[in-house]
Amino acid sequence: MSILSEMSASLQKGKANDVKEMVQTALSDGLGAKEILEEGLLSGMGIVGAKFKNNEVFVPEVLIAARAMNAGMEILKPALASADLEPKGKAVVGTVKGDLHDIGKNLVIIMFEGKGIEVIDVGTDVSPEVFVETAIKEGANIIACSALLTTTMAAMKEVVSTVQEKGVADKITVMVGGAPVTQAFCDTIGADYYAADAATASEGALALSKS
Amino acid sequence: MSTIKQQYDARLKRVMDAAAVKEPDQVPIVPVFQAFPVNYGGGNIADAMKDFDHGAKAYDNFYKDFQPDLGWDPILMFPTSYLESSGITWFRWPGKHLEDHTQMYQFIEEEYMKEDEYPEAIKDFTKFMMNKWMPRSFANFQGLAKLDFRNNMWFGHMGSLAAYSDPEVIQTLEAMVETGKNLMDWFIKLGGYQAHMQNDLGIPLLYAGFAYAPFDMIGDSMRGTPSILMDMYDHEEELLQLIDLITEFAITDTIAGCSGKSTPFVWYWLHKGIDSFMSDEQFAKFYWPSLKKYIIAVADAGLTPVIYVEGAYNTRLEYLKEIPPGKAIFSFEYTDMAEAKKVLGGHSCIMGDVPAVMLTYGKPEEVVDYCKNLIDTCAPGGGFIMDSGTMIDDANPRNIEAMFETTLKYGKR
Numbered sequence: 001m002s003i004l005s006e007m008s009a010s011l012q013k014g015k016a017n018d019v020k021e022m023v024q025t026a027l028s029d030g031l032g033a034k035e036i037l038e039e040g041l042l043s044g045m046g047i048v049g050a051k052f053k054n055n056e057v058f059v060p061e062v063l064i065a066a067r068a069m070n071a072g073m074e075i076l077k078p079a080l081a082s083a084d085l086e087p088k089g090k091a092v093v094g095t096v097k098g099d100l101h102d103i104g105k106n107l108v109i110i111m112f113e114g115k116g117i118e119v120i121d122v123g124t125d126v127s128p129e130v131f132v133e134t135a136i137k138e139g140a141n142i143i144a145c146s147a148l149l150t151t152t153m154a155a156m157k158e159v160v161s162t163v164q165e166k167g168v169a170d171k172i173t174v175m176v177g178g179a180p181v182t183q184a185f186c187d188t189i190g191a192d193y194y195a196a197d198a199a200t201a202s203e204g205a206l207a208l209s210k211s
Numbered sequence: 212m213s214t215i216k217q218q219y220d221a222r223l224k225r226v227m228d229a230a231a232v233k234e235p236d237q238v239p240i241v242p243v244f245q246a247f248p249v250n251y252g253g254g255n256i257a258d259a260m261k262d263f264d265h266g267a268k269a270y271d272n273f274y275k276d277f278q279p280d281l282g283w284d285p286i287l288m289f290p291t292s293y294l295e296s297s298g299i300t301w302f303r304w305p306g307k308h309l310e311d312h313t314q315m316y317q318f319i320e321e322e323y324m325k326e327d328e329y330p331e332a333i334k335d336f337t338k339f340m341m342n343k344w345m346p347r348s349f350a351n352f353q354g355l356a357k358l359d360f361r362n363n364m365w366f367g368h369m370g371s372l373a374a375y376s377d378p379e380v381i382q383t384l385e386a387m388v389e390t391g392k393n394l395m396d397w398f399i400k401l402g403g404y405q406a407h408m409q410n411d412l413g414i415p416l417l418y419a420g421f422a423y424a425p426f427d428m429i430g431d432s433m434r435g436t437p438s439i440l441m442d443m444y445d446h447e448e449e450l451l452q453l454i455d456l457i458t459e460f461a462i463t464d465t466i467a468g469c470s471g472k473s474t475p476f477v478w479y480w481l482h483k484g485i486d487s488f489m490s491d492e493q494f495a496k497f498y499w500p501s502l503k504k505y506i507i508a509v510a511d512a513g514l515t516p517v518i519y520v521e522g523a524y525n526t527r528l529e530y531l532k533e534i535p536p537g538k539a540i541f542s543f544e545y546t547d548m549a550e551a552k553k554v555l556g557g558h559s560c561i562m563g564d565v566p567a568v569m570l571t572y573g574k575p576e577e578v579v580d581y582c583k584n585l586i587d588t589c590a591p592g593g594g595f596i597m598d599s600g601t602m603i604d605d606a607n608p609r610n611i612e613a614m615f616e617t618t619l620k621y622g623k624r
């Protein structure tokens with residue numbers, strides 16, 4: 001097995017230390033940073049995402065795989081910076097005002113990053129202004145907001161209207177999700193995209209970024 | 212017209228019949244309310260937390276319009292008096308941290324126990340709680356970190372007692388006394404409201420006590436959700452040991468705490484065993500054995516566990532059958548009710564699951580249809596209670612009316 005497929009396999013098992021060492025070895029063996037990222041780390045994360053979607057693995061496995069990916073990224077970052085990689089898209093991700101449930105949001109971030117989309121994590125309890133201003137400032141093409149409470153879902157509508165007010169609706173796609181959110185709700189509030197799970201959301205985000 | 216006492220008895224019997232998987236005179240209705248009663252009854256959460264009577268008055272107004280078969284007292288309106296005097300770090304609440312006074316308080320998840328602290332917690336749980344967990348959880352109890360009883364024996368000079376002269380310890384002890392008094396005041400008022408529910412409103416109290424899956428006690432209040440999920444990999448043996456330890460005293464404390472209460476219901480709030488949070492093997496190893504033991508022990512003490520199953524349990528239904536028949540009630544959120552009826556029908560009572568989103572954003576006609584369909588699917592043969600899927604905060608009152616009316620009319624035997 002090549003070191004990159006071994007890396008991918010170790011990442012899927014959440015073996016952070018092994019992944020770290022393998023990235024180090026791969027770099028000293030002269031492999032390119034981009035190749036290591038895509039064929040070692042992202043490919044592993046992609047498989048975890050697909051298995052999560054199919055209920056073959058669950059949140060704990062995604063969390064430890066993400067931890068392993070981050071450990072590898074720590075080592076890879078300096079090399080990546082000089083490889084000047086274009087991210088495939090850029091997303092501002094957070095939970096809406098009043099909502100502190102961040103597990104779903106964090107899974108969305110993990111899956112987005114697993115697809116090579118750059119993420120600006122604005123955290124929890126985020127006001128519509130912060131979502132939109134951050135997106136404008138960072139030149140993001142996606143705002144992804146997560147809500148888990150019936151009382152906070154309404155705040156997603158404000159994100160949509162703030163995007164419109166600031167006149168950036170043609171540049172920024174608003175994605176919504178979280179357990180109580182549905183396609184119908186997404187349509188009612190005029191958001192652009194809904195998915196029921198984080199892996200599908202990341203495929204959607206990738207497609208939106210390409211177009 | 213029946214008397215209040217007759218109404219009370221009829222409601223309790225209705226629920227107990229359903230719990231025993233019999234067909235009651237009509238389908239009981241027990242929606243799980245959170246912020247709704249207070250906001251509906253003409254109050255707000257901030258004031259209800261500050262002043263018990265404010266919340267009680269709002270509840271009275273709510274109960275004038277809606278009579279569920281089991282009901283809440285204002286227990287979820289935690290009094291700011293004790294939150295303030297203890298300096299609790301777990302919550303943000305309206306009137307202090309939150310601008311919107313109609314919002315519920317918010318629970319803040321943190322690592323109140325660190326990853327490397329399993330060994331000390333297992334070795335001496337009380338010492339760990341006193342020295343580390345309590346000071347992290349309550350800003351005004353920092354002095355507890357300095358207390359220790361272990362070297363008071365034998366050495367003659369009772370060394371650790373000197374700590375009681377430390378200003379921080381003195382401050383802590385004073386804050387604890389004040390907190391105790393604030394809590395006791397509140398308990399007395401709750402007791403008064405419970406008597407009022409029984410004697411004047413004819414509504415049986417929904418809980419004698421509250422319980423949590425032992426895994427969740429560690430997950431919610433000590434390690435946090437992502438951390439405990441990863442601990443299943445990183446600290447397998449230690450996690451299992453701590454679960455065992457906690458299960459033992461949880462059983463004793465729950466049974467003792469429920470003695471002398473007017474109703475037998477013990478509400479178990481389940482959080483982290485949901486379908487997406489762990490695999491079947493993980494559930495069978497980490498989550499279910501301690502919970503099962505806890506439920507059975509409480510049922511054996513003559514109490515009725517009501518298991519509030521958050522999230523989806525579609526892959527876990529067979530496990531629930533391991534609880535002896537007719538002993539526990541299962542309340543579902545996102546679990547498929549038809550499937551639940553198929554698996555648990557004739558064995559255990561099920562509750563559910565009018566979606567909170569529908570109650571908030573939907574139309575009364577949708578609620579009527581949903582309730583009728585639920586009754587058609589789940590009521591035949593008995594063992595069904597009408598309930599909301601999740602806790603109701605900001606529902607449209609017309610939708611709540613539709614839920615009650617449909618259950619009353621369509622749920623008659």
Ligand code: B12
Pocket residue numbers: 059098099100101102103104105107108144145146147148149150151175176177178179180193194195196197198199201245315316317318319320431436482483485487521522523544545567600601602603604
């Ligand atoms: C874990 C949990 C908590 C934890 C949160 C820990 C954390 N760090 O997130 C704690 C204990 C802190 C908590 C607190 C509270 N909670 Co809570 N909580 C839950 C619980 C059990 C699970 C939520 C969860 O993490 N699910 C798993 C994740 C992975 O799922 P998910 O978020 O839906 O995400 C998936 C998809 O939706 C999607 N997705 C998510 N975001 C996005 C975004 C986009 C753009 C897209 C496309 C997709 C997408 O991808 C994810 C993975 O595939 C739910 C019950 C439930 N089943 O939902 C209650 C629940 C959400 N909580 C509830 C409540 C009431 C509260 C509190 C208000 C309680 C209180 N009074 O303190 C506080 C709220 C604090 C606040 N203001 O936010 C209620 C809400 C009721 C209502 N009326 O809406 C629920 C439904 C429980 C219930 N049955 O009543 N909670």
